[in-house]
Amino acid sequence: MRELYARLKALYPLGELTEQRKNLAFVTVPAAHLRDTLLHLRDKEGFTHLVLLTAVDWLEEGQFQLTYLLNNRALACDLGLRVLIQRDTATMESIHDLWPTAATYQRELREMFGIDFPGSPRIEEEFILEGWNSIPPYRRDFDTLKYAQEAYAERPGRVTHDPETHMRLQMYPGQHPAGK
Amino acid sequence: MLDIFPPDRTQYPAKKADGTLDIDLTSGKYLKLWQGPNHPGITGNMSVELTVCGDEVVEGKTHVGYLHRGFEKLMERRTFIQVFPIVCRVCVPEPDFNEYCYAACVEELAGIEVPEMAKWIRAMILEMGRINSYMMYLGGQAGALGQGVIGQWTTYVRDLMLDRFEELTGARIYHMFILPGGVRDTLPDGFAGRMEETLCEVEKTLKDVYDVMFCNAVFKKRTVGMGVIDPSWLEPYGVTGPNARAAGVAKDVRKDSPYLIYDQLDFEPVTGQNSDIYTRADVRRRDVWVSVDLIRQILAKMPKSGAVMAPLPNVLHWQIPRGETYVRGECSRGEYGYYLVTDGSGYPRRINVRGPSYTHAMALLERMIVGCNISDVAALMVSLHTYPPEIER
Numbered sequence: 001m002r003e004l005y006a007r008l009k010a011l012y013p014l015g016e017l018t019e020q021r022k023n024l025a026f027v028t029v030p031a032a033h034l035r036d037t038l039l040h041l042r043d044k045e046g047f048t049h050l051v052l053l054t055a056v057d058w059l060e061e062g063q064f065q066l067t068y069l070l071n072n073r074a075l076a077c078d079l080g081l082r083v084l085i086q087r088d089t090a091t092m093e094s095i096h097d098l099w100p101t102a103a104t105y106q107r108e109l110r111e112m113f114g115i116d117f118p119g120s121p122r123i124e125e126e127f128i129l130e131g132w133n134s135i136p137p138y139r140r141d142f143d144t145l146k147y148a149q150e151a152y153a154e155r156p157g158r159v160t161h162d163p164e165t166h167m168r169l170q171m172y173p174g175q176h177p178a179g180k
Numbered sequence: 181m182l183d184i185f186p187p188d189r190t191q192y193p194a195k196k197a198d199g200t201l202d203i204d205l206t207s208g209k210y211l212k213l214w215q216g217p218n219h220p221g222i223t224g225n226m227s228v229e230l231t232v233c234g235d236e237v238v239e240g241k242t243h244v245g246y247l248h249r250g251f252e253k254l255m256e257r258r259t260f261i262q263v264f265p266i267v268c269r270v271c272v273p274e275p276d277f278n279e280y281c282y283a284a285c286v287e288e289l290a291g292i293e294v295p296e297m298a299k300w301i302r303a304m305i306l307e308m309g310r311i312n313s314y315m316m317y318l319g320g321q322a323g324a325l326g327q328g329v330i331g332q333w334t335t336y337v338r339d340l341m342l343d344r345f346e347e348l349t350g351a352r353i354y355h356m357f358i359l360p361g362g363v364r365d366t367l368p369d370g371f372a373g374r375m376e377e378t379l380c381e382v383e384k385t386l387k388d389v390y391d392v393m394f395c396n397a398v399f400k401k402r403t404v405g406m407g408v409i410d411p412s413w414l415e416p417y418g419v420t421g422p423n424a425r426a427a428g429v430a431k432d433v434r435k436d437s438p439y440l441i442y443d444q445l446d447f448e449p450v451t452g453q454n455s456d457i458y459t460r461a462d463v464r465r466r467d468v469w470v471s472v473d474l475i476r477q478i479l480a481k482m483p484k485s486g487a488v489m490a491p492l493p494n495v496l497h498w499q500i501p502r503g504e505t506y507v508r509g510e511c512s513r514g515e516y517g518y519y520l521v522t523d524g525s526g527y528p529r530r531i532n533v534r535g536p537s538y539t540h541a542m543a544l545l546e547r548m549i550v551g552c553n554i555s556d557v558a559a560l561m562v563s564l565h566t567y568p569p570e571i572e573r
Binding site: 018020021023024026048049050051052054055056057065067069073076078080099100101103104122126127128129130137138140142144 | 241244245248250252253254256257288415416417418420431436437503504505506508515517519521529530532534538539542543544547572
């Protein structure tokens, strides 16, 4: 993996290599060099299988991390390319022409994280959600509980117990509910 | 008479400048038809929006979302041990891969070494789940072509295997047996003997299935040469598992990058050559034989005693250092994987489930369905062996 990293590093301005296992590593790639790096890995290094494309929301740092995980079956090793993009603009180049299946991942990322991939086929179409009118739900600042309370009516007669208090009363009956 | 069926099908319908099909629904030549979400020939709760010309499909769009429960978001709100009981719900017919992949991710990032005995039990459970999943598939594939009896036979042996699951784990569908650190328990007394009886019944049923389904003239007529996945599509469309193996490529995570104890077992990935519906069904039928053999090998070779759980930290205050990893396994449909990102807190930052149906039922199906006859759509969809919950999570 280190030799591969050295070869790539000579071509593209990569970040540090994080070796998770002997056959799995992650490396940060600038967004502008992603396509070239992917093409090189696919056509020259045998990383022909796009395992997944997903996003991680680093809300505190104002960034989205896009992870492109590639697999080389002959060498039985995986390389994850991390691309950090700004959270407020959230736009990335589409790679559907390299792997047609990437269009599905990109459609989902646009709906769930609000990351746009201009030019990706059917990117405007709804993927899972229908008539969604809030912020993209997989963003960290989307509060599922608050959304559920606002979007759905409370059914009368339901009682909700705080799990911690309920379990304490079950396990230590007679003790004060707050545990004091 | 209207010339709605010109002989050169490649010219029909024409493409617009942006590459999409120029389909005018008011022309009377085309019809929109929904296959699913409630349809006997659909694989789970999904639907395909078909545009047909005569009885030929000119365009198909997969629609999912009927089962979306936001699992990945739910997991971010739970501690690492609280995530474990919900991962199995991501895939109903074969839940154990979710448990294994999640547990393996957590163990890797938390630096936990799993006891040897637990690895063998995990592998056995995964193979038992694989047989169950294939049994559902065989019934569905035959049912899509009108052979209802096969589904009754395979449901019977699946039920026997569920009995084994019940005595081992206490549950029939969602077992919640593989948890971070190992497995919940050892094998019950006499389990190997009862498993052998079940495996014999599986073999007996498989022989019947072969005679009645695979030697059936109608089944052959409708599946041989139908729904071919070109080998050149495998990498662009991320095709894995039996769909790839039926095209002659021996892609099998158990062999390519062995996990658990698969490097200590003797087996060869089952492959086919023709890549049509019949070959894919046949690859899966033969794969059941491999799983039966693997379970026998596991029961014969596994340690007779030993710990099944590694000591865990206090799971109520379990924090895992910042990191990310990906763990995969070979499930009955192909590569199943979990991508876990941790940030040093007591909650996962992100969990992404990579299900094989994600690529097979979306991009690949939409490509394959063009040119297909309406009556073959169900058989084609089932032949890709997709489970919608792992698409929408």
